[in-house]
Every structure is written in structure tokens, then in C-alpha cells.
Amino acid sequence: MSSDMQVVVSQEQGRVPITVFHVKGEIGAHNYDQLQSQVSEAVESGMRDLILDLREVTYMSSAGLRALHAIFQKMHADDEMKKGMDDWWQGRAVNSPHLKIVAPPSHVLKTITAAGFDVFLEVHKSLKDAVGSF
């Protein structure tokens, strides 16, 4: 583990404009808040749909889960998004329509599934699939 995590932001166009955070490296207790803050700033600047591209994440502890969960909460905090989520929960689907993941390596994905996050967040095998899912 180094303390190095890199985040590169790009934009994709699916049925809606989508922001992609390409995360590389380790997400642990020493740096998870950086990812959380960057996403938070993007949400406050108007971002509505996000893909977290985790293909190059090599390590994730529970701190990384904390960041994912906080990002989820942040993205569904305002009234319009929350109402959208409430409608979503009414038995039709449980995955967030606004936050998707491109799968990390299997040993890292195990951490996400161990937390049960894959029930509420779509995990896609490719960026193309994730973009197409919006």
C-alpha cells in the first residue's frame, strides 16, 4: 500500500450527461475522505449522475465503503433526488438510478459485496455497460 489514490474525472453522454470518477490505487482510512470530498463538491456543483470507475482500485478497506455510502447519501440528499429514490424503493427496483459502479478487481469487489452494497448499487463489468444503464 502506498498512500496514493488518484482520481481522474471525465464526462460521458448516455441518455443523460454522466460524470465518471476514475479511481486508481488504494482507498483506506488515510485517504477515503478525499474521494468523498471530491464527489461532494461535484454534487454541489450540480452533478446528478455518477459512475465510479473502480477497475484500477487495488485495495479497499471499510473506509472505502464509508466513502461509497457517504457518496450514495449525498447523491440522494436533496428533495427531488430523495423523492426519486423513494419511488424507486416502492418495490420496483432497489438499485440507485443515479450512482453506478464499474467493477473493481474481484478481491476488492468482495469487500463491496460483503457489505451488501451490490444490492443497492449496480455493478457493471465495463464502462460502456455502465453508461448504457442510465
Next chain:
Amino acid sequence: MNTTFSLTITANLNNLTDIYHFVQQTAARLGLEASIIYEVQLAVDEAVTNIIVHGYQNQGGNIEIEIKQDRDALVIHLRDNAIPFNPTSIPPPELTKPLTERAIGGMGVHLMRQTMDEVNYAVTSGGGNELTLIKRGIGKK
């Protein structure tokens, strides 16, 4: 081999990298498979982070980490002199609850339980904490 590998380190999140490398190097010397090394690193990371953040409350202190192989098991002891805290008393998280209704955090102990075969807690004779993590069935590479 019954060698015990030990590290005593200051409880600081900036030292997680050194702890990670210590676990990795020790596990490699013991000939463990890569997947097991990752699980051990994760479990120790979670345990140490809890000690730093919740035990010492980011105020410093020492953590002693001891790793040894006992037949087919890897045994890891983590000792500290922080406030008494038994992580095994933390109930499992409600994994089926929607993320909008779950409190953030609290997954560290869960991941320790998921990756280790045993997670045991004891109070040391000096009144400190000792957490023991055991991983069984360790194979050679």
C-alpha cells in the same frame, strides 16, 4: 517454522502503510497465497484503524502486532493500551437495510469477521486490549 514476527508502532493513520507492508512481508515469508495475504492485510488494517480512531481517538499511543504460524493457522495478536473496547461485542450490520436508512460506517468489524476464521478479544494483565485474529487452512504458494 514457529518464528514470531513483531512490530510495535505508533497508533497513527499515517502508519497504516508501514503496517500493511509488515503484514505483507511476514505473510510472504510464511509462504501464504496472495488471496490470503490480502484478507489478512484487510483484517489487520480494520483492527488497527479501530484502535487508532476509536481506542486512542487519534491521540497516539502504541500498537503491538505479533504474527506467527501455528500449524495450519495464522495467529495475529494486536495489543494496545487504549480505552477498553471489545470489537467482538459489535452486532453484525443489517445488510438488507436500504443504504438511505443505514448509518454510515461500522463495517470494519464485519470485514474482520468475513476474512478471519476467529476474532477473539481479551483484556491484558496490564488492563490493555488484546485482539486475536486467526486464519485457518493457510496454504503454501
